[in-house]
Every structure is written in structure tokens, then in C-alpha cells.
Amino acid sequence: VLDLTATPKKNSNIVSYVNAIELKKEHMVKLPVIVYNHSRKEEVINSALHLQRQLEQLALQESLEGGKKIRPIILFQAQSNIKGSDNTTYIKIKEKLIELKIPEEQIKIKVSGLDELKGIDLMDEKCPVRYIITINALKEGWDCPFAYVLCGLQDMKSSKDVEQILGRVLRMPYARPRLQPE
Numbered sequence: 001v002l003d004l005t006a007t008p009k010k011n012s013n014i015v016s017y018v019n020a021i022e023l024k025k026e027h028m029v030k031l032p033v034i035v036y037n038h039s040r041k042e043e044v045i046n047s048a049l050h051l052q053r054q055l056e057q058l059a060l061q062e063s064l065e066g067g068k069k070i071r072p073i074i075l076f077q078a079q080s081n082i083k084g085s086d087n088t089t090y091i092k093i094k095e096k097l098i099e100l101k102i103p104e105e106q107i108k109i110k111v112s113g114l115d116e117l118k119g120i121d122l123m124d125e126k127c128p129v130r131y132i133i134t135i136n137a138l139k140e141g142w143d144c145p146f147a148y149v150l151c152g153l154q155d156m157k158s159s160k161d162v163e164q165i166l167g168r169v170l171r172m173p174y175a176r177p178r179l180q181p182e
Contacts, residue, residue, distance in 0.1 A: 001010050002015070006163065006164065006167045007160050007163050007167075008166055020170075025110070027177045028171070029170040029171060030148065030169075030170050030171075031170070033166065034051075034168070041153055042090055042096075042152060043145075044151060044152075045076075045093070045096060045097075045151060045153075046150035048074050048076070048149050049100070049102075052072050052073075052074045052130065052131075052148070052149050054182075055072035055148050055149070055182060056072050056130075058180040059071065059072055059180070060164045061180065062178060062179045062180045065179055065180050067178060070127050070146055070148075070178075071120070071125075071127065071129075071130060071146050072130070072132065072146060072148035072149065073129065073130055073131070073132055073144060073148065073149070074131050074132070074146050074150075074151055075132050075134060075144060075147050075149070075150050075151065075169065076093050076131065076132065076147075076148040076151045076153060077134060077135065077150065077151065077152045077153060077154045077165065078090040078093050078133055078134065078135050078153055078154060079135070079153060079154050079155065080135050088153040088154075090111055090133040090134070090135065091111050093133050093153065094107055094133060097131055100131075102131060105128045106128050106129060106130045106131055107129075107130075107131045107132075107133070108120070108131070108132050108133070109132075109133045109134070110128050110132060110133070110134045110137045110142070111133070111134060111135050111136075111137070112136070117132070122144065122145050122146060123145055123146075132144060135154070143168055143171065144169075145166070147168070147169045147171075148169070149169075150166065150169045151163075152163065
């Protein structure tokens with residue numbers, strides 16, 4: 001049995017290994033990874049919004065220079081409703097984004113039992129979606145083109161979970177170099 005994974009178990013018999021630098025040379029991942037750690041959830045959200053706006057300006061400039069259009073998306077990883085009433089749930093995140101004057105058509109939720117992305121082509125240049133709120137969709141294998149910012153508001157205890165989610169965001173759309181390295 002062969003297992004192709006970015007997160008092998010400790011006792012795995014690894015046949016082949018490719019590191020992130022090799023993947024970067026082949027234009028398969030977005031590197032470097034920039035990590036911010038804030039003490040308040042509002043700071044986390046504001047920092048993610050600020051970074052997305054910067055990336056969108058760079059992407060717009062690149063498309064004006066003849067590059068393929070990219071629409072940087074923030075993936076908000078919310079907490080589930082199960083753990084407590086003070087959690088940063090997908091509903092609270094959406095309310096906060098609307099309060100910050102983000103147009104509602106740019107915000108979509110993809111959680112168990114509610115998939116507002118159904119029927120939406122995220123690769124369509126006319127697609128307005130820039131903010132996707134999820135709980136476990138990334139962990140469950142869903143990929144998001146144009147995911148450039150991961151805003152983690154979920155308490156994660158497993159390093160494997162963090163690695164898998166980060167890996168899904170690192171995948172580079174269209175697998176080719178960009179005029180703007182950011």
C-alpha cells in the first residue's frame with residue numbers, strides 16, 4: 001500500500017520526500033509563509049483583511065501588466081458551536097465582516113449542512129467571493145483556488161491538522177511563477 005501524503009505518520013516507510021524549497025522552485029507552492037500571532041481575535045481578523053487588501057492590489061497590478069488574474073481569498077477557520085457560547089462561530093465572523101462594511105455577496109460559508117459555494121465557480125473572473133468561512137472543510141480535503149490568507153480562529157491542538165490546513169493554502173493556482181512574488 002502506497003500513501004501519498006504531506007503528513008506521514010512517525011512509523012511510515014518513506015519512499016520519497018520532496019521539501020518545500022523544491023516545490024517552490026517548480027512554482028507549486030506559495031512561499032514564504034508569513035505568520036502573525038495576535039492576542040485578540042479582532043486583531044487577527046483585521047490583520048487578515050489588511051493583508052488580503054494588499055495582495056489584491058498587487059494582483060490587480062499584475063493583471064494590468066498582462067498576468068493571469070488572481071483574486072486573493074481569505075479563509076476564515078471558525079470554531080464550532082459545540083464547544084461553548086463564547087466561540088468565534090461562522091455566524092459571528094460573518095456578522096463582524098458585515099459590520100466592517102464587507103459586501104455580503106463577497107462572503108460565503110462552507111460548513112457541514114450549509115454550503116453557500118455550491119454552484120459557484122471560484123475561478124470565474126467575475127466571481128465576487130473574497131471571504132470564505134469554514135470550520136473543517138480544509139481538513140476534510142476541500143481545496144480553495146486563490147486561497148492566500150488563512151485566518152485561524154479555531155483552537156488547534158494537533159500539529160498534523162495545522163500542517164494539512166496550511167498545505168492546502170500553500171498550493172499555488174495555475175502552478176507558474178508570478179510577476180509579483182507576494
